[in-house]
Amino acid sequence: MMNGRKNNLKDGSALILSLWLLLLTSNIWANYFSIPHFDKSLTQIKPDTTKPVRALDTIPKKADSLRRIADTIHSKDTVINKTDTVNVPASEDSLDAPVAYKASDSMVLNVPDKKITLFSKANIKYKDMDLSADSIEMDNQKQLVTATYRKDTAGKIIGKPVMLQSGSKMNSDVIKYNFKSQKGITENTMTIQGEMLVIGEKVKKINDKDYYAYRSQFTTCNLDTPHFAFRANKMKMVSQKLAVSGPIHPEFEGVPVPIYLPFGFFPLSQGRHSGILPPQFSQSEQFGLGLEGLGYYKVLNDNFDVTLRSNLYSYGGYSLFATPTYRVRYRYNGSMNLAYQYSRILSSGTEQEFTTSKTYSINWSHTVDSRARPGQTFSANVNIASTKFNQLIPNNPQANFTNTLSSSIAYSKTWGSRYNLTATANHSQNNQTQDINLSLPNLAFTVNTFYPLQKKEFTGTPKWYEKLGIGYNGTAANQMNFKEKDFSVRTLLDTLQWGAQHSIPIQLSLPPLGALQISPGISYQEKWYSRKMYRSWDSVNYKIDTSITKGLYRSSDLSFSLGVNTALYGMFDKFGKKSPIAAIRHVIRPNISFSYKPDLGSKFYQNVQVDTAFGKAPGQGHYQRFSYFDGSIYGAPSSGVFGGIGFGIDNNIEAKVRSKKDTANGGLKKIRLIDGFGFTSSYNYLADSFKLAPFSLYIRSTLFEKINITAGATMDPYQTDTFGYRINRYTWQSSKFGYKKSLGRITNGNIAISTSFQSSNVKDKKAAQAKEDALRQQGGVLTAEEQQMQLAYARANPAEFADFNVPWSLSLSYSMSFSKSIKPDYSGWQTQTFQNLSWNGDFNLTPKWKFGMNGYYDIKASKIQQFSMYISREMHCWQLSINVTPVGLYRTFNFTISPKSGILRDLRLNRTRYFYQ
Template identity: 50%
Template structure:
């Protein structure tokens, strides 16, 4: 019994010891497994996760009895959307939401019990959409807080300042503390870019993904480490991609604060269109007084519609209101309306130059995209204003010289696969000086391109000569009314209303080539419809010619027959193989035509007295009608044209490849044309029309033309039926001519890539101008012309444009007593050059050689101030003399922060 008890006692103690040992081992295993889970959650890149204590996560697959096959087509992956890597299985509460990628060049310390990761030197942590780089970084798994700061070298210099990137937000700081779960954080000594603003904040607190508050801020649009200018504000609220709002703001230049400030500031950070206040600019004007110009509001109603409201107000009591709604639908249409009301008050009541007027203007433009309805186009550009609207525009005095307004509405339709084309237009023109308004409504045109009725759709064998017989049609109808805007009444509209129509039937036949000759006969018939006849009679009581109008329906016809023959002759002169000039080629293209035109309008012409001395002049009954009158007399004669072209081949001795020889055009074209009327009883020979054109060295453009009359003239300047060469050696009498020479030269750009960027930007700008009215485009071009300093291109060191124009012509005097000769010569020049890499000077002018005076001259000086620019524009002569000095930031967000001083011509009276 005793041995049995001892045996049982020993084994009992042994069993208890084994149980205790197993328990200790199990606890050690659980602790190691728990710590191992933390390592896995930091290092794993796949979507696996530590197992959960529930049964479902321990290898058991639970099937969903409600799961069925998805019949909906799943969309493919969008490569433009950034995917954030996260775990897609159930995780423990203290686990991170996604994998973490980390690296460091010095060392990495993993605190398993504390669940923390430490990285030293060039630390990089990537977690979800966060990318953090810093000299030293820490990641706490339990709180999901990232902490980063810099390292210091032996001299105390900061190394590896933390750079925090989340989406499009980029932040560089001395210290960053960020909670990835709450998306809140704190930074110290941070630098960031918000839209066009470079912001430095001593402290900033991120309260959500897109909103943070900053303390003791310095912000600017200058990208230098020590900016040329900046604004200081104690408190600023930033809403990413929307706006920034600051309290009291003080500007400073070169670190020197100015004794001025703004109580608050709003800075838009939104890219693209967004609603907002349009700030005004101050102006000083002797006629209108002190003023605020451009104050208004821009409202985006939806993706397709917006509206702008602006206003000007002046101390003398004048004001102006602009209402500009615009609309656009991509690939469909775009347009806008511009309605202006102006209340003008010049000086004070009682002053000798006091004026008080009210005027308005209205414009509408609309364009339909060609892709909306292929084959159909519609566009409108309507402009209307009171006659004195342009006279007093304070912000643009040059507009006072625009005394005409034009409008047009057009619709066109082309039928696919058919030869028909229809146009319907309405036109309006208004002269603000004479107050004459002309309206053409409607103006209808219908045409049929040439069809070949005898040509089968399919044929075998040789092509018959009559297959080329073609006929076409061109028709137009137009009605027109003229009236004065100061004397508008219905009776006047009826009295001035007239209409007309024109019909043309061209018939042609292209015959087979006769060796080197091309032969083409043609027939044309034309008829015009008139609503009025104009009979001119001499009034002996007033010593003037009176015009009597007869209303009704009248027609006029004209027919012509002809045949044309053309060919080409080639001549070539070759030189030696080693010669720089390899060959010169001369091409002569003569064309010869026989035509006959019967005098179907002889009854429409008459002769009447036009002067006191009994001088008579021939008129047509339809002179002054919409489509004009047919020429008098029959014609049966010869037409001759001779065209020439001269070019050469030149060897490039520096190039031995395929491009060693290039073609150079010496004269693009030169020749003459004339005719002879076999059926006329006098003046059978037509005038000689000479012309020449060339573009020498692809740099100098030359065009010239002249008219030579073979007949003499009497003492009053009238032609007489006598050849000039009958009494002297001459080819004819010079009637008129013109010569134009122009060239444009420029230096190579300093930066070729920047030049390409400028060209691309100009291309986009020109494409965008299609959505503007013509009036807006003219205003933009006028602004560029009058303010060249603001558009100076420092990438082009110098640029020069020169043109010379000469014109000599003879016109009939108003009293019908003879001809007068007028000679005009002018030189137009414009150019600019860099005085230094940051200073540019330019000039633009027109010199009248005939009048020996400078008609127009403007000069500009521009200074590139890095983040600012200064421009000086001067017009020292002429009625438009003025000067303008502007200093403003380059950034668009601060474009209204400018210093401007302008004086115009009326300030010098």
Template identity: 60%
Template sequence: MNNGGKFSLKYTSIGLFTLLLCTLTLFASANYHKSTDFYKHLTQVRPDTLPLKKDTLPGKQADSASRNLQQVDTLNVKISADSLDAPVNYAASDSMVLDVATKKITLYSKASTKYKDLDLTAYKIELDQPTQIVVATYLIDSVGEKQGKPHFVQGESNMDADSIIYNFKTQKGITKSTFTQQGEMFVYGERIKKVNISDFFALDGRFTTCNLDTPHFAFRTKRMKLVNQKLAVSGPIHPEFEGVPVPIYIPFGFFPLSQGRHSGILPPQFTANAQFGLGLEGLGYYKVIGEKFDVMLRTDVYSYGGWRAVLTPTYRKRYRYSGRLNLAYQNTRILSNDPKKEFDVNRSFNIQWSHVADAKARPGTSFQASVNAGSTQYNQFVGINPTINFQNQLYSSISYSKNWDNKYNLTLSMGHDQNSRTRQINVRLPDGSFTVNNFYPFQPNDFVGEAKWYEKLGLGLNTQFRNQVSFYDSAFSFKQLVDTMQWGAQHNIPITLALPSLGPIQVSPGVSYTERWYAQQFTRRWNGSKIDTTIDRGFFAARDVSFSMSLNTAIFGTFNKFGKNSSVRAIRHVIRPSISASYKPDMNGKDYYSTQVDTSGREVRFSKYDGSLYGAFGAGEFGGLSFTLDNNLEMKVRSKKDTTEGGIKKVRILDGFGLSGSYNFLADSFQLSPISLYVRSTLFEKINITASASMDPYKTDNKGYRINQYAWSGGKFSPGRLTSGNIAISTSFSSKQKEKQPTEPTDDLASAGLPMTLEEQQAQLNYVRNNPAEFADFNIPWSVNLSYSLSFSRLLKRDYSGYETQISSSINVSGDFNLTPKWKMGANTYYDFRGSSIQQLTMFLSRELHCWQLGINITPVGLYRSFNITINPKSGILRDLRINRTRYFYTQ
């Protein structure tokens, strides 16, 4: 019997096979050749590039060397001199073909290649790896259309072409039939050579501001150089319209393409003026001195010898302030209406200054300036802006304010005003005010719960002071300044108290104390034929105090008893009455006196302070009631279109209407004050109505002076006499806008946050007013604007002989409509009912020419009559390339 282990053929075979496999692979190197130098490139330890420093301690040199020794792993792989310094990313939607023999890669259908900032797309792109040249072309489909035209973008360069050949390494290339856009200019070249990242040379070039493939107009040149987003320089050029060349040649062309501010000549505009002669207007130069400063010089020159020069410096400091100064001098020489002389000659000047400080620069402090001063006859002789000729008032204001924690506020200012007709000038220097906002002395710093009634007692202070001198520019003298010098001050202390409400009624007591300081007293006396005025100088003061208690509430009423089928669901009426009891003692009756004003012996009461800077306080004791009644009326109607909120919407009938007045129980006569009436409404959300009037409840004598009898006394009922009033009605209708045009960012001075002088604002408004055809909106097929105004007042005659009524009434109508989708016609007229004549009529006709526009503006009626015809491109870069014919006719 054999007790040994069994022999297994299966396990024996596996063991022999494993032993054989290990023997064969023990010294094998697989598919890689053995390299004895492999470790040298990756793991070789190199000594530090810095020399070893000896340790300062004896016996430590070896340790110091070991610490300074650095082990650096480097990969010494040799790179070909023809290799690119950045990867090339490429993709295609159809296929990619790699030709190993020629080392070319070809991409088909929506192919794209990106290298650094370069982005190239086309139907077919072929990349030659040895030469690093890429070729992009398009495909002609079965219907003969070009598909996948090459599009090239690099930095600020953006172009489309039929074919593009570009070298990645040298960044040079050649394109054929290329379109590119430089700012507002569209450039086409049969061949364009790119010599670097920003410079291009074009052969058989065409440039235009029309963005169509076949532009309406263009300029042709044989050779041209483009510096990307900076300038374009060309050889001889000639224009063409609708592909037809115009036989006008210009020896060279220079077109600035840079964005933002840059120096240059301001081209003039030719004009013909009946009074000034032929002229060039707007000729000048704009100079950029630095980032914060620039200056502009403009001149107007006329054939009769007149001229005008305007110097406009502009300054700015971002986040701090900005401003502009306008210095104008004109030497006017116009045809004279006097038969004894041929011309009228006048010299005048004008100074304007606008300054605005950024509110974030110094929180709590502000400084602003708006100055418009100069010769009183300056506006009268400005020929390029007829609207200025009607402005007889000039104003200036310079102010500085300081705020302390919203508790105290100080304001200092200076200014002036002058009248061109009277030639009187008033200068205020300085003016100021100091205000203390309401504070509550009995209110604790930290309180819990509801405040006590006495803790709501508030105090405040408002102090003002003024200084003024007056003189005539035609008779200026130091003695006149002294005689007209005035100063004054006013102090007001309001005291308020908010009492707890009595249900729906709010109770508000108040006390007000006012004191005024004067530098003069005026005394008027009848000398037998007229009134003489005597001025006494010194320091004088007047005071006034008043006590009041007011009650306010609101009453709501709704009427909703309408039928089920009625579209009106409810009418809501809101009444807000206010009654105030007040008392004012007679503290200023001593300052009033009576003086005869005419030969009939009639006397009128005057105050010693009538004509002063702050005026006089009212005379007499007042103890009575003041009342105000304000109303609001609206209704709810069922809307057929709007189904939100149950299909009910609110319609305003009267936004507000009411009256106000007072009754003085302590007066011995004229106890009831005139009643003020007002109403305002927006009917159908289209018609705006505003009206107000003053009604006197007392009768008058045969000359219009009030007598102490109510208008309804004597058996004849009458609520009173309307002594003044006005009403204004306006509305506008227009069709729906066809499509909203995207607004493009502008780079003008207004958008840059620079303040505009008054003359520049007036010039822009006048240009829009006189050239409405250039601003026609063809997206609105038609529009109509209507406005009517009526005002009247009873005024005392200058000779005190009675009262007279002055009435003014006018209507303004404007509108426009599209004759065709490309033709628009409009008009604007102003009719004065008092003069029973049309004061002004302006008509325009505008033609939309895609990249050009035609405008015809006619003013056949008015003091200044004119017409002009203008054809010009819309682009800002060619805004001065216009054909203009303008004539002015002055009817004096």
């Protein structure tokens, strides 16, 4: 509390209360000869228009012994005249709502002039108006409020007036406001309207939403001296709606630009509103000059809107895009993206001048709120396009190399906790091979595991047979495969095939025997097919002929199993007290299963000659075993009898290290060395050959919490002949010790290594966290299709999304895979290998300049398939970006300088050029 003022707030409040009581009692005029009139009083008394009520006087009247010369009592008896206290007329100068005021220092009350002055951190609240300043003066006679600031001894401004009303914020040097008319005038004012800042020498407020500004500036730069602004002599603003002005011109760094417009119109409305979408210019030797992105956004109602865009090129090519979106709160939401491209590209050959093509794309995303219909779900994610559509998208290297597309539509319904029905429609296509696969409709009905022998009410320990469970899984599917160029209704009917599969699993959970867990099981499976495929060797043309017959065919499988698994733990902690490693723990989880499966599928297989390796006489060649149902929806049934064991071991290794920074848990910190590694295989005692199945090897780890490693391989324990075909002889059974003697042959494998690094000295951690939270919240609001569109735009224009808060970052990934498969003509075996390296990184050249790059290198082809780089310049409220893609299907160059604000996003300078390879 400051004592340098005249009165403190407590004494002032007591004085106001005393004056209020005095004014209330000042209207009792029984002891006065005449009634004075206070026309301007806050509590002016008007004539009582209520009808007086006379009370019954039960006291007998007595003679008055006193002689009165002049009766000062009015003719009307004040005893029997009552005032109606329920409907007291209000004063003409009173307010229609209470005023709440406060100050941290003191308050001065001027009774004769009816003024109250608040000092130091003063605040007044009236209806939806909230006014704060260093000092505020309230004139009750004029119903006028004046707010000002003060300067300290160093000349620093303290308590600059701020007024909030109807969602608008106003900062001024002086604010004068009338309570009754809600009009006001301010000096040197800055008000925020959405993303816009309006600075006016004088601003007049005529009601709660309309303002007039004199000598104003309109900008999105939030500095006291903005980097850029639009200047106008006169301007009118409608809060949160629009701003209009007379002649207007821009200025940069206080320097006016000699470009004048006759008027200015700035929309300030929040939310969605219809409008024209401006284009950007581009230039290409193959497409010509272009206008890209020209369109219109239309809001039809609260639940539906549509965006129309187009790309126009001088060589005659064009693209049309329609993106409608719809939403019903608490029920569903979705969006579509329909695109049509007519590409007319300047040809590099001499046969024809232009190469033309017509392509299309259909995207649909639909999501249903789980609360709309409990027990039912529906979702759709459709992505269908011409196989060359992605290749003809300019300035998007990621889309140019996307060769696979897929779609899915799913509906499911659940009855209680036992039954579930699912209907789906799927689509997939390979843009490189032009293969398209349609699978629709697909049905799946599931009966969750139930226990028929279990009692309805548990009493005591359940019996072992009460844990006998049984379930059911049934599916039916239809499938069509064709090339894009062969698409027709006849092709769909010719390639149509259907199938069904039924599975009845029976399981039993037995009580554990010490550390062993035993799980027996029985499974019956039946498959239905719509066609058979027969293969035969053509001894004349030396090739395999195939023929297909359609009908209804079935196969069945039956298996019995008994599984046993356990876990073993090992600890080594003899490292010494000074060792950084305290202990290493090794967990081994072996599992073994015994199973028997009768041979119910051998009758659906045939042995067919595939080559003439040993001569061209009949029978002199290698034979392959084929199923009549190869290529069917649910695959061929297994052949041969199986009676043996399946086995595998899973391991993981962890370590406890001593940490000097983290003192929790005794200063010990647990880290993972190897998340998991092991193998699985099986041995068939009843097979006549190849009893030992190939080994499946795997390992996964996260080294130093940074490097992710995943690897896998398949090892075949049998030898091969000179043509690459397996022979029934183990690799370690070689006649002499040599390079061929080993544990097995690696037939296929893969490895993936990825890591990412980032500067630890983030400039502003709070800003980084706020940005991450905003992106997370935005991701929850946007649909999956909208997120993919924004991600594609960010990848195509990385410079516009540069994060200067992180000094540097780097991401690396390497992948390699190889597999051995028989050649398409069955003439032998071939090994296919794929290796690639990709990177993505950026760093700050200076606090305001950032450089970044990303690329993809094909090690097998020894060629950089895609490479792009960018440079970005931070300019506070503006941003300069340069994107260059020198390698790829499109070689592009893009230069853009634009405001950061979304409302001025289309006010940009853009230069784009690209070259189609």
